[in-house]
Amino acid sequence: MTRYIKRHSLQARLTHDIFVISCILLAITGLFVFVAPLTALVPAEAVFVMRMAHRVLGVIFTVVPLISAIIAPRGVLHMLKNYTAKWDKDDVTFIKRFVPYMLGPKRVHMPDQHEVKSGQRIADGMLIVLSLLMIVSGLMLMLGGSSIKMVALFLHDLGFLGLAVFGLAHIYLGLGVFQPYRRTARLMFGDGTVSESDALYHWGHWAREELESGKNIIEKE
Amino acid sequence: MADFAIYFDSSKCVGCKGCQAACKNWNLLPSPLGLNANEPTGSYQSPRDLNGDTRLLMRFEEHDADAEDTGRKWGIEWSIGRRSCMHCIDPACAAVCPSGALSVDPDTGFVRVREQDCIGCHYCSGACPFGVPHYHRDGTKINKCTACLDRIENGRGPHLGDIGQFNVPACVHTCPPGALAYGERDEMLRKAHQRVEVLKAKGFQKASVYGENELSGLHVIYVLKYESETYGLPKDPQVGALVGAVDVMKPLTGLAAAATVAGLAASFLTGMGYKRHELRYDQKTHETIDVQTGEVLQTVSTTGEKE
Numbered sequence: 349m350t351r352y353i354k355r356h357s358l359q360a361r362l363t364h365d366i367f368v369i370s371c372i373l374l375a376i377t378g379l380f381v382f383v384a385p386l387t388a389l390v391p392a393e394a395v396f397v398m399r400m401a402h403r404v405l406g407v408i409f410t411v412v413p414l415i416s417a418i419i420a421p422r423g424v425l426h427m428l429k430n431y432t433a434k435w436d437k438d439d440v441t442f443i444k445r446f447v448p449y450m451l452g453p454k455r456v457h458m459p460d461q462h463e464v465k466s467g468q469r470i471a472d473g474m475l476i477v478l479s480l481l482m483i484v485s486g487l488m489l490m491l492g493g494s495s496i497k498m499v500a501l502f503l504h505d506l507g508f509l510g511l512a513v514f515g516l517a518h519i520y521l522g523l524g525v526f527q528p529y530r531r532t533a534r535l536m537f538g539d540g541t542v543s544e545s546d547a548l549y550h551w552g553h554w555a556r557e558e559l560e561s562g563k564n565i566i567e568k569e
Numbered sequence: 570m571a572d573f574a575i576y577f578d579s580s581k582c583v584g585c586k587g588c589q590a591a592c593k594n595w596n597l598l599p600s601p602l603g604l605n606a607n608e609p610t611g612s613y614q615s616p617r618d619l620n621g622d623t624r625l626l627m628r629f630e631e632h633d634a635d636a637e638d639t640g641r642k643w644g645i646e647w648s649i650g651r652r653s654c655m656h657c658i659d660p661a662c663a664a665v666c667p668s669g670a671l672s673v674d675p676d677t678g679f680v681r682v683r684e685q686d687c688i689g690c691h692y693c694s695g696a697c698p699f700g701v702p703h704y705h706r707d708g709t710k711i712n713k714c715t716a717c718l719d720r721i722e723n724g725r726g727p728h729l730g731d732i733g734q735f736n737v738p739a740c741v742h743t744c745p746p747g748a749l750a751y752g753e754r755d756e757m758l759r760k761a762h763q764r765v766e767v768l769k770a771k772g773f774q775k776a777s778v779y780g781e782n783e784l785s786g787l788h789v790i791y792v793l794k795y796e797s798e799t800y801g802l803p804k805d806p807q808v809g810a811l812v813g814a815v816d817v818m819k820p821l822t823g824l825a826a827a828a829t830v831a832g833l834a835a836s837f838l839t840g841m842g843y844k845r846h847e848l849r850y851d852q853k854t855h856e857t858i859d860v861q862t863g864e865v866l867q868t869v870s871t872t873g874e875k876e
Binding site for chain 1: 669670686689690691692694700815819825826829830833835837840841843844848852857869
């Protein structure tokens with residue numbers, strides 16, 4: 349029997365997954381407006397359809413997390429508490445070792461972490477801020493007059509640059525392409541649980557607290 | 570590349586609006602037919618501004634006589650202006666157009682429109698320092714002056730060898746007093762400067778040529794009797810700094826994404842062969858144990874202190 353810790357609720361997983369899928373589709377449809385050679389590859393009508401799809405996806409991208417936050421305000425507060433938590437020595441060490449660790453996980457070892465790693469707080473925090481920037485600038489592009497169009501376009505492009513960088517890194521780690529992060533995909537795309545071993549490796553402080561309390565522990569074959 | 574230009578002499582324009590009608594006629598652009606369908610402007614000007622069906626608009630501006638300029642102390646003056654695409658030599662609209670619907674015509678220097686390629690993003694409207702590009706009523710296709718390149722190319726035009734009336738844009742062809750002309754840009758500039766000298770000699774001290782140096786040059790050359798602002802033309806038009814920034818964002822994003830992928834690929838390669846031992850926690854002894862070796866990796870006391 350292996351012990352698992354329940355980490356993400358079904359609602360959190362659904363919100364995340366719908367948000368991620370809409371984000372990826374937004375990037376694909378947006379690229380046909382952003383990259384001229386791609387635009388030239390397909391007929392203008394197809395680009396038009398993509399632009400309209402981009403808007404519909406933009407609504408999903410905006411509304412789904414909003415509804416989820418309204419349904420579960422305590423979850424939002426819990427998230428905010430984790431992301432704004434005071435940094436301790438381990439958090440600082442984690443950041444200092446991050447690049448060497450990414451380029452040499454066999455020899456560099458990371459310190460224990462709380463429920464949200466300090467690196468996660470920066471990277472995921474940036475994803476949240478950049479997503480908000482995309483939503484606001486997207487609305488400005490869609491509804492604003494020509495006087496604010498260039499400002500909105502610049503902000504949208506800036507947001508996309510940031511999302512491309514942080515999004516690629518998030519996919520690399522979140523999907524478990526990076527060897528030490530194997531099996532992390534199940535957290536958001538699976539049943540939301542994490543094995544005792546993985547939890548101790550990634551979030552040592554949090555894992556011990558959970559295992560001590562026993563509240564969110566389940567045992568599976 | 571030859572540089573051509575449309576010449577407009579405001580001092581010769583009689584405000585007949587024949588050019589505005591000819592533009593609509595040639596380009597098959599509808600006009601509202603209902604009673605008072607266009608919002609009244611208080612002058613002969615109609616409609617109020619360029620729109621999805623109007624590429625060329627004659628502006629009527631009434632202002633008090635300027636004694637410093639013309640020596641007239643009383644009465645009013647009329648500035649009859651021409652509002653349409655300026656066909657900038659370095660067009661901001663074409664720079665931000667993602668689909669290539671707007672481009673510089675290599676034979677004439679005018680800003681060519683390929684309506685079928687327009688994806689309706691409206692970026693050109695935001696980039697144009699004159700606020701010229703508008704969209705057809707459904708908002709999906711740009712509508713702006715094409716300098717009648719279709720007409721000129723079929724009539725061959727001065728740069729290809731004239732064959733009759735179609736060698737000039739429709740507005741130019743129809744102008745009764747000859748306020749509009751079409752030809753090589755240098756020739757149009759020469760003509761404009763000569764005319765300004767005549768106007769100055771007649772007492773219009775603020776007469777000027779507009780379009781020679783503004784925004785590094787335009788392909789519409791104006792002869793203005795009065796100050797440019799009275800014709801709705803900004804004195805020193807500027808392309809917004811963000812137009813250049815938006816242009817930089819695309820290669821920058823490509824570069825940043827490529828660098829990220831390269832970094833992640835390096836990370837993946839260095840992590841190959843990595844295998845992690847399973848861990849277990851004993852909450853009674855507070856020990857974190859390596860399952861494979863049985864080694865106690867860490868003991869955390871109840872106060873949270875590591876041992």
